[in-house]
Amino acid sequence: MCGIAGLIHRGKSSKVGHELQGMLQALKHRGEDSTGYALYGDTDGKNFIMRFKVGENVGEGSTSVAEDVSVYDERKKIVDSYLNEMGAKIIKEERILPYSLRYEIEYNKKDLLEFSQKIESIPGVEILSMGKSLEVIKDLGNAKMVCDRYNLDKLVGTHAIGHARMATESGVDIKSAHPFWGYPFSDVSVVHNGQLTNYWNNRRALENKGMRFMSECDSELIAVYLAEKMRDGASLEEGMKESLTGLDGVFTYFVATKDSLGMAKDTMAAKPLVLYESDDLVAMGSEEIAIRSILPQEIDTYDPFDGEVKVWQI
Amino acid sequence: MANIKSVSKKTKAQAMGMHTEVLTGRTQQKFFNPDEAENFYYFGTHDVDFNKRTDLDVKDMTAAEANKEIDNLMGQGYGTIVIKNPQGKHSLGVGILNKLNLIFEGSLGYFGMGSCDGPIVRINGRVGWSCAENLMAGKVVIEKNAGSCFGAAIRGGDLICKGSVGARTGIDMKGGTIIIGGDAGAFTGFMMQRGRIIILGDVGINLGDSMYDGTIFVGGEIGSYGSDAVDAELTKNDQDWLKRKLKVAEIGENFDVSKMKKIVAGKKLWNYDNLEPTEKKGAI
Numbered sequence: 163m164c165g166i167a168g169l170i171h172r173g174k175s176s177k178v179g180h181e182l183q184g185m186l187q188a189l190k191h192r193g194e195d196s197t198g199y200a201l202y203g204d205t206d207g208k209n210f211i212m213r214f215k216v217g218e219n220v221g222e223g224s225t226s227v228a229e230d231v232s233v234y235d236e237r238k239k240i241v242d243s244y245l246n247e248m249g250a251k252i253i254k255e256e257r258i259l260p261y262s263l264r265y266e267i268e269y270n271k272k273d274l275l276e277f278s279q280k281i282e283s284i285p286g287v288e289i290l291s292m293g294k295s296l297e298v299i300k301d302l303g304n305a306k307m308v309c310d311r312y313n314l315d316k317l318v319g320t321h322a323i324g325h326a327r328m329a330t331e332s333g334v335d336i337k338s339a340h341p342f343w344g345y346p347f348s349d350v351s352v353v354h355n356g357q358l359t360n361y362w363n364n365r366r367a368l369e370n371k372g373m374r375f376m377s378e379c380d381s382e383l384i385a386v387y388l389a390e391k392m393r394d395g396a397s398l399e400e401g402m403k404e405s406l407t408g409l410d411g412v413f414t415y416f417v418a419t420k421d422s423l424g425m426a427k428d429t430m431a432a433k434p435l436v437l438y439e440s441d442d443l444v445a446m447g448s449e450e451i452a453i454r455s456i457l458p459q460e461i462d463t464y465d466p467f468d469g470e471v472k473v474w475q476i
Numbered sequence: 477m478a479n480i481k482s483v484s485k486k487t488k489a490q491a492m493g494m495h496t497e498v499l500t501g502r503t504q505q506k507f508f509n510p511d512e513a514e515n516f517y518y519f520g521t522h523d524v525d526f527n528k529r530t531d532l533d534v535k536d537m538t539a540a541e542a543n544k545e546i547d548n549l550m551g552q553g554y555g556t557i558v559i560k561n562p563q564g565k566h567s568l569g570v571g572i573l574n575k576l577n578l579i580f581e582g583s584l585g586y587f588g589m590g591s592c593d594g595p596i597v598r599i600n601g602r603v604g605w606s607c608a609e610n611l612m613a614g615k616v617v618i619e620k621n622a623g624s625c626f627g628a629a630i631r632g633g634d635l636i637c638k639g640s641v642g643a644r645t646g647i648d649m650k651g652g653t654i655i656i657g658g659d660a661g662a663f664t665g666f667m668m669q670r671g672r673i674i675i676l677g678d679v680g681i682n683l684g685d686s687m688y689d690g691t692i693f694v695g696g697e698i699g700s701y702g703s704d705a706v707d708a709e710l711t712k713n714d715q716d717w718l719k720r721k722l723k724v725a726e727i728g729e730n731f732d733v734s735k736m737k738k739i740v741a742g743k744k745l746w747n748y749d750n751l752e753p754t755e756k757k758g759a760i
Contacts (some may be wrong), residue, residue: 427661430662449566463621468643468662
């Protein structure tokens with residue numbers, strides 16, 4: 163059934179990694195095949211942060227095929243050489259796990275499409291996120307396990323969205339885990355709870371328009387769908403409103419950009435969402451206990467109605 | 477077996493062994509007599525004194541532990557129990573078959589007060605999905621908002637939300653009354669089979685979709701009607717009933733009920749009146 167959570171601080175920063183971990187851990191009964199975070203950290207905004215993987219987690223429960231770690235090293239070397247070719251300079255490099263890396267990159271071209279296509283032309287390599295604030299971290303296990311594995315507890319930022327996944331329509335692996343990056347747009351991420359029934363029709367149409375899919379997870383469609391709308395000039399909110407009719411099925415999803423956080427709920431209102439909104443904080447999740455993990459005091463919350471779209475700025 | 481042709485309807489069933497079998501667990505087989513309604517009680521329930529009051533802090537308890545403790549307190553005769561720090565926990569207060577004053581100082585998660593029969597409950601907070609599902613009798617009042625599937629499949633009692641509620645309110649309801657002070661979402665009264673829903677605010681799309689029976693009163697705007705839902709004349713009796721009900725519910729007492737819309741099922745189902753759940757709950 164999956165659980166989603168998100169929060170945005172308005173006018174200040176906070177330990178969003180720690181806060182989102184608490185919210186997602188409260189939802190772990192909704193699925194702990196994998197957990198993902200899209201964190202919008204405080205940065206100077208000069209360089210890109212690229213989170214990418216050169217292989218899959220093949221631990222317990224994974225549906226991925228085990229590979230020799232030396233393959234990861236080979237892929238990393240090719241990534242480094244491609245970056246050099248494209249004029250991207252690696253400022254800082256972190257290899258958190260054998261298959262998961264974080265690069266801080268100086269790259270001055272605005273179009274990330276060519277950049278991303280080049281990097282992802284290496285078999286087994288996937289960019290999880292690319293942005294000047296966004297960092298997508300996703301892996302197998304529940305929220306606390308992933309948070310501990312990637313040291314997310316101390317990350318300070320303005321907003322974040324996350325996902326606790328019970329795999330239903332695709333494998334237990336990182337590529338099918340949420341959040342999905344809104345490829346190739348800098349700093350756009352999406353999490354989703356529900357099922358999309360016109361996935362293949364939409365996917366074929368979008369692929370014909372040059373959009374890229376990395377998994378067979380229906381939720382990825384939302385990120386690609388919105389990216390295509392924005393590519394054609396629509397604002398985020400306009401794209402989200404169009405998605406209410408363009409996407410068929412049941413869904414509640416969150417989308418975040420560098421300075422905003424939005425939610426959309428399908429016209430059947432079949433998937434849950436509880437929302438808390440104040441002047442300085444918006445917090446939302448599939449269940450109220452997610453919000454309670456950061457706001458234990460008595461607060462006013464509500465369920466958005468069917469077909470509702472909301473967007474908040476930091 | 478006795479000659480079943482020669483016996484009355486009631487004893488015919490007994491002669492066939494339908495009412496002589498030995499039942500186990502908490503199941504109780506008993507013919508219901510309305511004259512003895514006050515004496516009717518379930519196995520495992522308790523005699524409580526409403527003037528005997530206590531607090532229960534459930535902050536560090538699981539839902540199962542909290543519910544067990546409520547039962548334990550009822551066993552000690554407490555008739556008024558105040559629950560502190562519910563903090564959005566799921567499934568609190570479920571399966572209470574007693575008369576009881578239960579007060580929650582805070583919000584509940586999903587399935588709060590499910591499958592209850594008799595308690596008077598006040599929730600000083602919000603409730604999540606499927607609050608009071610399958611309520612048989614009693615009264616549940618929510619001071620703030622409620623999630624979707626509010627009052628799903630209730631058979632009796634009064635369920636009151638002073639704020640707004642989500643989608644599918646009163647889905648599959650078979651009796652009782654649901655009163656909403658604010659707005660209600662899509663598919664309100666979906667497949668309702670009996671009972672009444674009162675909404676003082678607006679309501680979303682597909683109101684009363686596939687309803688068999690029952691009545692919905694709406695004070696505000698209607699997004700759209702579902703299939704089988706049609707307008708009906710708001711009679712003087714309806715208005716008197718609405719006024720009484722809103723007054724007792726402490727909600728919208730000054731609301732102009734004469735402008736409310738009345739929605740009923742446009743189709744007719746034959747042989748549907750054989751059982752009135754609220755009157756025959758003892759036989760269920």
